[in-house]
Amino acid sequence: MSAGRLNLLAIVAVIVVMVISSSVYIVNERERAVLLKFGEVVDSDVEPGLHFKLPIVNDVKRFEARLMTLDARPQRYLTAEKKGLIVDSYVKWRVADTGRYYTATGGDELEANRLLSSRADNGLRNKFGERTVREVVSGERDELMAEITKELNSIARTELGIEILDVRVKAVDLPPEVSNAVYSRMASEREREARELRSEGREAAEGIEADADRQKTIIEAEAYRTAQATRGEGDASAAQIYAEAFNLDKEFYAFYRSMSAYRSSFANKDDMLVLEPDSDFFRFLKNPSPDQ
Secondary structure (H helix, E strand, O other), rough: OOOOHHHHHHHHHHHHEEEEEEEEEOOOEEEEEEEOOOOOEEEEEOOOOOEEEEOOOOOEEEEEOOOEEEEOOOEEEEOOOOOEEEEEEEEEEEEEEHHHHHHHHHHHHHHHHHHHHHHHHHHHHHHHHHHOOHHHHHHHHHHHHHHHHHHHHHHHHHHHEEEEEEEEEEEOOOHHHHHHHHHHHHHHHHHHHHHHHHHHHHHHHHHHHHHHHHHHHHHHHHHHHHHHHHHHHHHHHHHHHHHHHHHHHHHHHHHHHHHHHHHHHHHOOOOOOOOOOHHHHHHHHHHOOOOO
């Protein structure tokens, strides 16, 4: 066989391989695909596996079949009371109708996210505008998410060929200017409450002090009254004892009382009494015997 024929066979073989390779394509299980004929969709849902197409005539567009996330930028929405809120949300979606998805987005995931973001933004804006801040923050957030998911799924399926599995709000915050005003108001409220508590504390302290002083005065008065009564009883008992002793031996009692008087009067050497010598005070000094 001549060299020319060998070269020709080699060229033909290369061309056949190129034709075959350009006629075969594979769609794996993580992908969705559409088959085009001169740019027109002829098969809108190519199954996973090995397939054949006509070179030049047919083209294949593949898309991600797995779940994707649209993480939207935080947006400002007005509530029913016309109060602004900064809402951070995300959307979970996947391709449901490959033909419609390709027609609407050209198979571009970025374009799909842009179109989906616009529709999600409109839906959230409408739902937040129907509710108050309290309902959005606590009471009806789950209901709001269920409603927007259902409505957005209906729109996205019809217009974009996309299935919406979930719409979630990650965070709801007040705008910075409102947050500062709220924090300032909260601080003022706390300061006012603190002043009221301190005032009430001082009032309570004064009341307690006044009550303590009153109780002190009452206790001292009762103690003094009791002491006086006890002292009076003691004096009465002493007087009775003295009277009984005096009645038993009047002379001895007089002698004892005189000795006590002497002891008290002459306790200090500097003490001086000016009395007449025959005064009855010196009776027992002149005659110590009580019987004489």
